[in-house]
Amino acid sequence: MKTSLLLFIVILVGASAILAVAFFAPIPVPYYQDFSVMYFTDKGLINGIHIYDYPAQLTFIKTLTPPGFSFHPYPYPPWYALATLLLGYLPIQVAARVWFFLNLGMLGLAAWLLMPGWKPTRRILGVLAASLFIPAFGLLVVGQYSAPVLLGVALFLVAARRKNAAWLAAGLLLMTFKPHIGGLLFLAGFGWLVLERTSFSRRALWLSLAGGLLLLVLGFLADPAWPLTYLQSLGRYRDIPGVQTCGLCVSLSVTLVRLVAGQPSTLAAAGVSLALALLAGWLLIGRLRGRLKDPGVLLASVAVLTLLLDPYLLNYDYILLLVPLFWLAPRTIWLTLLVYFIPWVALALRQDGNSLYALAGLVTFILILHYNRHPTLKRD
Numbered sequence: 001m002k003t004s005l006l007l008f009i010v011i012l013v014g015a016s017a018i019l020a021v022a023f024f025a026p027i028p029v030p031y032y033q034d035f036s037v038m039y040f041t042d043k044g045l046i047n048g049i050h051i052y053d054y055p056a057q058l059t060f061i062k063t064l065t066p067p068g069f070s071f072h073p074y075p076y077p078p079w080y081a082l083a084t085l086l087l088g089y090l091p092i093q094v095a096a097r098v099w100f101f102l103n104l105g106m107l108g109l110a111a112w113l114l115m116p117g118w119k120p121t122r123r124i125l126g127v128l129a130a131s132l133f134i135p136a137f138g139l140l141v142v143g144q145y146s147a148p149v150l151l152g153v154a155l156f157l158v159a160a161r162r163k164n165a166a167w168l169a170a171g172l173l174l175m176t177f178k179p180h181i182g183g184l185l186f187l188a189g190f191g192w193l194v195l196e197r198t199s200f201s202r203r204a205l206w207l208s209l210a211g212g213l214l215l216l217v218l219g220f221l222a223d224p225a226w227p228l229t230y231l232q233s234l235g236r237y238r239d240i241p242g243v244q245t246c247g248l249c250v251s252l253s254v255t256l257v258r259l260v261a262g263q264p265s266t267l268a269a270a271g272v273s274l275a276l277a278l279l280a281g282w283l284l285i286g287r288l289r290g291r292l293k294d295p296g297v298l299l300a301s302v303a304v305l306t307l308l309l310d311p312y313l314l315n316y317d318y319i320l321l322l323v324p325l326f327w328l329a330p331r332t333i334w335l336t337l338l339v340y341f342i343p344w345v346a347l348a349l350r351q352d353g354n355s356l357y358a359l360a361g362l363v364t365f366i367l368i369l370h371y372n373r374h375p376t377l378k379r380d
Contacts, residue, residue: 018105022090022097031096032069035143039095040064041074041081042088051081051222052229054236073236076145078219078226080177099143106147107136107319113154114326116161126326134343135318135357144316148174149182153299153323156189160295163200168193169207173215181306181317188302192295250357251313252276258355269311277309283369300324301368307361318343318357324364331371339364 021027031039040061041051049056054073061071074081087095111130115123130136139146152174159168172189175182190208193201219226253269253276261268284292284301292298303323307313321339329336339360346356 018098018101022094022101025097027097027100029093029096029100030141030143031092032065033142034145035096035099036065036069036092037072037074038081038084038099038143038145039087039092040071042085044088045081045085045222046088050224050229051078052226052233053223054233072240073233075234075237076178077176077215077230078222079215080145080148081222082218083177096143100140103140103143103147104131106151107131107139110147110151110154111322111326113151113158114323116158126329129340130322133319133322133340134347135316135321138314139316139319142316145178146181146317146319148177149185150319150322152177152182153185153303153320157296157299159204160192165200165204165207168204169211172208173211176212176215180310180312181320184302184306184309185299188298189295192293192298195293248314248354249312250315250318250354251311252308252358252362253311254313255355255358266311273309273311277305280305280308280365296327297368300327301365304361304365304368308358308365313357315343315346315354315357318360321360321364324368328364328367328371332367335367339367 040057043064044053044057044060045051047060049060051074057074058071061069065071084099087098090098107130108127111127112123115126118126138144152171155167155171155174157171159165159171172186172193175186175189179186190205193205193208223229249266249269251269251273253272254266256272257268284305292301300323303320307318307320310317325336325340328339342356342360342363346354346360349356
């Protein structure tokens with residue numbers, strides 16, 4: 001009870017501080033980039049417009065935005081919009097700053113949880129390193145939506161270690177907020193629960209199922225026909241110019257297609273991803289065997305697989321690389337730092353450095369295969 005009360009007080013004080021800073025501190029956070037899709041979706045919902053009713057949203061937004069503003073269909077599940085609904089009541093500049101601090105908080109908390117057993121000074125340095133990670137920087141600047149997935153993975157791992165069924169279920173559900181990067185992680189975590197067959201895993205499984213059902217039901221508040229209209233919204237999103245070619249995508253499969261064909265294509269990359277998935281699965285099962293029963297090993301591996309196999313990935317989605325990097329750091333700190341700084345080189349090269357993100361993922365996968373083979377920690 002005391003822990004819950006303390007947590008409530010910390011959240012209340014933190015939320016008050018964020019609102020105060022967001023209202024009164026002139027922090028120059030961009031608000032007409034990716035964040036604006038979330039904001040105007042929420043604002044439309046407050047005004048009675050369903051989150052997947054794209055024509056009605058466009059009509060509504062014209063009265064609120066400058067000429068030439070581009071708004072694309074909302075591509076996330078309805079519970080994401082409901083979770084961020086309060087942002088729609090704020091002026092857009094203030095809401096963007098609130099979301100910036102929420103993203104920063106989720107990122108910092110996830111990094112802290114991914115460092116169990118580390119000394120406090122090292123954990124603080126780890127949180128700072130996570131905040132300065134180039135994909136995290138990109139996420140914060142444009143107001144992207146990947147942080148809940150990272151926090152979900154961190155919560156899952158800490159809950160699995162402490163046998164906390166409620167936090168584990170919460171972690172799983174957070175992975176659903178951005179399905180195209182959290183889907184494989186959710187399936188891996190859910191599968192681990194099913195195969196554990198302990199009283200703890202059964203409690204966590206039932207809580208996860210109940211929480212998932214609650215999210216599905218709540219989704220009807222955002223759009224009464226959401227199972228159908230959500231798919232339609234994804235179809236509209238796919239037809240946006242540039243999505244199918246995705247010149248800014250940084251996944252391994254898109255990078256390989258770009259190198260071979262001279263131009264990227266998410267459709268062609270999907271076939272390459274299937275072949276890569278078969279190869280990666282064979283390597284993981286053949287070399288790691290029973291070590292995937294360890295949730296830390298499992299989710300570190302699946303996080304890297306997501307980055308290697310998902311065709312539609314942008315640089316900010318590589319915050320998932322923090323999961324395997326924090327797992328690898330106690331085993332091989334110098335190689336971990338090498339991977340950490342690869343995106344910095346990519347930033348210096350601008351768009352020409354996009355393939356380096358895929359290289360960072362590939363090197364991390366190789367390191368996981370090597371260091372997972374050793375039952376004890378191996379340090380440089």
